[in-house]
Amino acid sequence: MGAPILEQRGHTAVGERDDLVLVGQSMGGFTVPLVCDRVPVARLILVNAMIPTPGESGGEWWTATGQGPARRELDVRDPDAEFDPAVTFLHDVPADVVATGADENLEQSGTPFAKPWPRRAWPDVPTRVIAGRDDRLFPVDFQVRVARERLGLTPEIVPGGHLVALSYPSELAAAIQSDRGDDR
Numbered sequence: 001m002g003a004p005i006l007e008q009r010g011h012t013a014v015g016e017r018d019d020l021v022l023v024g025q026s027m028g029g030f031t032v033p034l035v036c037d038r039v040p041v042a043r044l045i046l047v048n049a050m051i052p053t054p055g056e057s058g059g060e061w062w063t064a065t066g067q068g069p070a071r072r073e074l075d076v077r078d079p080d081a082e083f084d085p086a087v088t089f090l091h092d093v094p095a096d097v098v099a100t101g102a103d104e105n106l107e108q109s110g111t112p113f114a115k116p117w118p119r120r121a122w123p124d125v126p127t128r129v130i131a132g133r134d135d136r137l138f139p140v141d142f143q144v145r146v147a148r149e150r151l152g153l154t155p156e157i158v159p160g161g162h163l164v165a166l167s168y169p170s171e172l173a174a175a176i177q178s179d180r181g182d183d184r
Contacts, residue, residue, distance in 0.1 A: 026162065030112050
């Protein structure tokens with residue numbers, strides 16, 4: 001019997017697992033469904049995630065979902081102020097955690113914003129959606145609406161903002177490990 005299929009495709013990190021759970025945060029909502037085309041995935045969990053439709057680019061998603069108006073309704077600062085990651089992303093992240101990443105300056109590739117999402121449909125994989133109650137980029141009411149419209153799912157609401165894994169890691173881990181039974 002040759003090498004496991006995942007190693008044949010260069011996915012040695014996954015190994016021979018058949019119970020893989022992928023968690024996609026934010027723009028990871030565009031990525032994790034694509035992984036399902038390469039390796040067996042048991043479940044997808046979206047956390048404060050963008051949920052694409054077939055052929056929609058990351059750049060088109062903002063307008064198609066109405067993210068801008070939803071964010072402006074919640075905006076906690078002058079709507080004409082320049083984008084401030086501290087206000088939008090880090091408002092509830094502990095200072096010591098923020099300090100550990102202060103020197104990191106990771107640039108986001110423009111490709112997902114320009115290229116259409118290539119899937120014809122959401123993968124046939126059980127999917128859950130988790131939304132941060134205090135997310136300032138994707139307000140919780142907005143996330144609930146988009147998840148219902150695009151996947152027919154109602155998100156589980158947890159405390160925390162957009163970077164909930166940094167601000168409320170225990171609560172997020174508990175939500176991820178729970179089995180609510182209302183997957184798609």
